[in-house]
Amino acid sequence: MTPSSEPTFLKVVLTHFVPCFFVGAILLLAAKQAGLPDLLPQNGVGDLAGGALNGLAVAGLITIFHLRRNLTARRSAIGRVPVSRAFIRKAALAGFLGGAADVLLTTGSWTVLALSAIIWTILIWNLRTFIRRTEIMLRPGSVITWEDVGELLRIYLTTLIGFTLVNAALDGLHILAGAPPAFGFPDNGDSLVNALYFTVVTMTTLGFGDFVPRTGDAKGLLIIQSLLSYFMFALMVGIITRGVTGKRPSDRE
Numbered sequence: 188m189t190p191s192s193e194p195t196f197l198k199v200v201l202t203h204f205v206p207c208f209f210v211g212a213i214l215l216l217a218a219k220q221a222g223l224p225d226l227l228p229q230n231g232v233g234d235l236a237g238g239a240l241n242g243l244a245v246a247g248l249i250t251i252f253h254l255r256r257n258l259t260a261r262r263s264a265i266g267r268v269p270v271s272r273a274f275i276r277k278a279a280l281a282g283f284l285g286g287a288a289d290v291l292l293t294t295g296s297w298t299v300l301a302l303s304a305i306i307w308t309i310l311i312w313n314l315r316t317f318i319r320r321t322e323i324m325l326r327p328g329s330v331i332t333w334e335d336v337g338e339l340l341r342i343y344l345t346t347l348i349g350f351t352l353v354n355a356a357l358d359g360l361h362i363l364a365g366a367p368p369a370f371g372f373p374d375n376g377d378s379l380v381n382a383l384y385f386t387v388v389t390m391t392t393l394g395f396g397d398f399v400p401r402t403g404d405a406k407g408l409l410i411i412q413s414l415l416s417y418f419m420f421a422l423m424v425g426i427i428t429r430g431v432t433g434k435r436p437s438d439r440e
Contacts, residue, residue: 199277200284201312202341203249207285208306209348211245212379215289238290245286246279253278268334292356296363303356310349314415317342321422331431339423346419347390350412355382357405369405370398390416
């Protein structure tokens with residue numbers, strides 16, 4: 188990655204925050220199952236400490252991920268480009284922010300609503316990036332590399348994770364407001380797992396029917412998820428079937 192193509196910190200946050208937030212939520216769930224939160228003070232200081240620790244854990248994981256990815260890229264024969272140390276530092280900071288923000292899920296309905304709005308904003312940005320990239324790839328004579336396909340897959344998985352968080356947040360907001368649950372996930376502490384399962388079933392058009400939207404806003408959200416996932420998946424298949432090359436001609440020179 189050349190200095191001129193080095194992404195800004197904002198762009199790194201936009202590409203990393205949602206996955207890091209999801210990983211942080213899983214870590215918090217695992218810590219809760221292990222009883223680790225009981226070791227911290229049950230007040231604001233404890234919340235801050237828990238957020239910082241969770242953020243550091245996610246930052247460490249994202250750093251390890253990119254370091255291993257660089258090792259794989261250097262040995263790869265399909266033109267994968269290692270990322271710079273500056274990029275890894277930015278990604279680690281984005282991971283810390285995503286992991287630390289998970290603690291806000293336990294502070295009230297308004298913070299859950301604010302986090303949902305942030306996730307929606309990031310999803311819209313990623314979807315715009317997906318559309319721009321696919322429009323370029325579908326032009327006559329365009330050369331498509333596996334790196335291009337990997338970026339589309341990253342956006343698709345980010346969308347899946349983002350909708351998982353939004354689905355869980357919507358169901359939780361209904362419960363906090365004393366309204367009927369949006370999806371009726373079982374109240375067994377596994378709402379994130381149930382939301383992930385429901386989102387995967389929805390976005391892959393399996394539709395088993397064990398969880399269904401029960402409210403108007405949930406049904407509207409489900410319509411958006413279904414149409415977007417079908418649209419994205421169809422475009423990715425269409426692009427791959429056009430042929431994928433290891434490197435662009437200019438990269439081989």
